[in-house]
Amino acid sequence: MxxxxxxxxxxxxxxxxxxxxxxxxxxxxxxxxxxxxxxxxxxxxxxxxxxxxxxxxxxxxxxxxxxxxxxxxxVGLQNYARVFKDDLFLKSFGNTLLLLFVVGAAIFILAFAMTLVLRDMAGKKMVRNVIFFPHLINALVFGVLAGFIFNPGGMVNTLLKPLGITEPPAWLAQENIFPLIMATLVATTTGYFTTILMAGVDRIPPYFYEDCALAGATAFQRLRYVILPLTWDVFGTCAVLWTISSIKIFEIIWVFGGSSGAGIPPTQSWTTAVYTYVTAFSGQSTPAYGAATASAIISLALVSVLVVLLRRAMRRDAVEF
Amino acid sequence: MSTLTAPTTKTPPEPAKPAKPRARNHRGVSPALRAENNVIRSIGVFVLWAVVVISIAMLAWMVLQAFRDTRAILSDPWGMPATFDFSNFVRAWTVSDFATATFNSVVTTGISSFLTVAIAAPAAYYLSRVESRLTGGLSLYFILGLGIPAQVILIPLFIMLNEVNLTDSLIGLNLVYIAMSMPFTVFLLTAFFRSLPLEMEEAAALDGASALRTFVQITLPLAKGGILTAFVLQVVAHWNETLLALTLIQSTEKYTLPVALISFVQQQTYSGADWGGLFAGLCIVVLPMLIIYVWLGRRLTEGLTLGMGK
Incomplete structure (x- = not known):
């Protein structure tokens, strides 16, 4: 010193x-x-x-x-060419896109609707705390639980029986698993994004709403001219977050299939992450590291393109207040 | 529908305390903020409470099922445990080796989270305080990692660690976790350090404290909250990390909890379903998170949402 x-x-x-x-x-x-x-x-x-x-x-x-x-x-770019001719990869890639866009859209619509309801609701702190918690749980748990809830003698079917549905659909049949995974993901992820959107909406100073009330704005006008513009950047962040995290989805798919039988999930529910893992480490065929990494790089490229596009699209008006 | 009456039953205390009506209003529900009570809203409120009730019920149900044996669970999934029979936990703990896995998970999570924060905090401090083209570039370089999904680095990482005999090793896993958490932690802490006032550091520097000492004695204590948040977020992330652990760890005695759970699920295919044991395993994975959440929940939500909102 x-x-x-x-x-x-x-x-x-x-x-x-x-x-x-x-x-x-x-x-x-x-x-x-x-x-x-x-x-x-x-x-x-x-x-x-x-x-x-x-x-x-x-x-x-x-x-x-x-x-x-x-x-x-x-071999240069041959792995990429090979991967794009591989039906398994195309299926996985399609599933990843489904997760990204369909599940993403569902989450956003639900989360935004929940935010609007939560904004001025009694007991909002408690609701927010409860719906956030699933984000802290390993997705494996949801996969296993869903496997139990939907199994033939499971909870859903015992619930449906009194309603007169004696022959419920085979929930865990291979072709139904992926829609079920999508539904589970929507149910377990919406809360997290609701919390983030809430943080954005809560930053809007109350006098804006008071202004709206004085000016006689309808609920829709308030949404259109106050809430949406002022939370636009939070929406952008959420979209980027979802893009990044949806590409990584692996665990829930791994056990959703596992709980219904074989060690490797049925190919109908693969994502690119599962494709990469299985192609490299399944031990069932010679590992094809080239194809596996090619698939991973393609998902990375997808993320990068989408994030750049999202930033471009959402940049338009970060309103300062 | 009883939930809908909650607001009206809650309002009476308000006029009872005329001392500070302002403070109450500022908590959010001022008359101007309150939406008109139309039907859609009522449905929304009802649905939200239903979600809350179902979530809590699911969690409680999962814990309760862990106390019943498999045959009882299968014959009546809605049943309640007759007695608090810990045999599922005992079996999961001893026979299925969840004990070792829990130990591994606790050690790995603790060490890697601590080291992550210990390594990221000085870096974040530097990046937040020194402004130059170099630090700008470095910040960008760290943020870049946020967008790289784990499956990209999976295979090269496996090969690299194999070269130095660090696959199937908890040390290797720790190193990977630390590296993997750098982008987010540096990002979060940089934002946090930026939000701290500079005056105290300047005062310390005027008093002749070196930059290092200023950091250790002034900034770190000020930043306790943010650092704790970063630490807890890493605990959650590392406790739940699955893909890398599944790839890098092969021998049973080094499994972390998620890997042990997967192997337990897959064994059931051959040895018959042991739902009782499985539910016990799920509880071991979930309950520590619940405890942390109840204990430090506010920090977690703030860390995961506030940083994003900005």
Missing amino acids: STTIGRRAATDSPAPAKKQKQGQGGSIDRQRRKLLMPFVGPAFIFYTVLFIVPAIGAAWISLHVWAGSGPMKF
Whole structure:
């Protein structure tokens, strides 16, 4: 400590008042700058070595035919061509898009509707706390529970029986699993996005609503001219968040199928994440690392394009208030 | 429908306390804010409360089923446990090795979350305080990782860790978790440090404290709240992480909870359904999150929503 004081005292004394202040800020700044290595270094190294390098490695591997051991054969973009001819991948990719857009749209409509109701409802804190909680639970749990609730002797069917439905649909039949997964995801994710939207809506100062009341605006006008414009940026953030997280969906699909039988989920419900995992690690066929990473890179490309588009589209008017 | 009458029963206390009517109004429901009570709204309110009730009932139901044996669960999924029979938990804990998995999960989650925050906090501090083209670029570089899904790095990571014998190792898993959490934690903490007032740091610097000391003695204590939030968010994330653990860990004694749960589900295909044990396993996964949520819920929601709103 004493050295820094001494040094500053030395620079201070000859300098005129104005310069003194500059020198002061500069010295703190200079000192801070020296901390670049010790402060940012560890984070930078961890992140680069175990995250960015693998990501670049994935792009490299996707250009090769490789079974994990032995020689890598460079094939250029053939893996991508191969993957796009693979029915399994097309199915997985289609499912990922379904999750992204259909489930996403459902979540947003529901979350926004819930936000509007919640905004001025008694007991909103409690409701908000309860609907947020599923976000903290591993999606595996929902997969397992849904498997139980919908199994032939499960809760849904015992509920339907008194209603006269003695032959309920085979919920967990392979062709029904994916719609069921989509429904489960909507049910378990909506709460999280409602909470985020709520945070945005709550930031709107009350006097805007009071203004609306004075001006005699209808509920729809208030929604159109106050609430929507002022929460537009939050919508954008939510859309980006959903895009990123929907691409990663894996666990729930893995056990949704697992609970109904075989170790690997039925191909009808695969997503690109499942496709990548199975192609590389299932142990049932020779691992095709090239195709697996190609599929992952395609999902990364999808995320990047969508995020860029979303940012472009949502940028239009970030209203300051 | 009784829920709809709740607002009217709640209002009487208001005139009873004329001392500070303002404070009450500011909590949200001022007359101008209140929507007109039309039918659609009533339905909405009803549906919301129904969602709340069903969610809580589901959770309670899951915990209760864990106390019943499989045959009772299957014959009547709506039944209640006759006695609090802990045998499912005991069996899951001992026979199915959830004990080891829980231990592994607790250790991995604790260590990796702590180290994540310990490594990310100084970096975030630097990025929030020093403004130059370099820090701008670095911030962008960290944020970039937010958009990279885990399945992209899965295979190269497996190969790299295999080279240095860190697959099937909890140390390797910890390292991966730390690296993977950097983007979000740095992002969150940078935003948080930016929100702290600069005056105290300047005062400390005027008093001759070095930049390092200013950080340790002034900024860190001020930032306790944000750092705790970041830590808890990482605990939640690492406790639930599945895909990487499933890929990187192979031997049973190193399974983390989600992997153990998956293997338990898949064993059922061969050994017959053990729903009792499964529900016990689900409880072991869910209940710690519930405890954390009840304890630190406000921090979690704020951390996950406030940072996003800005």
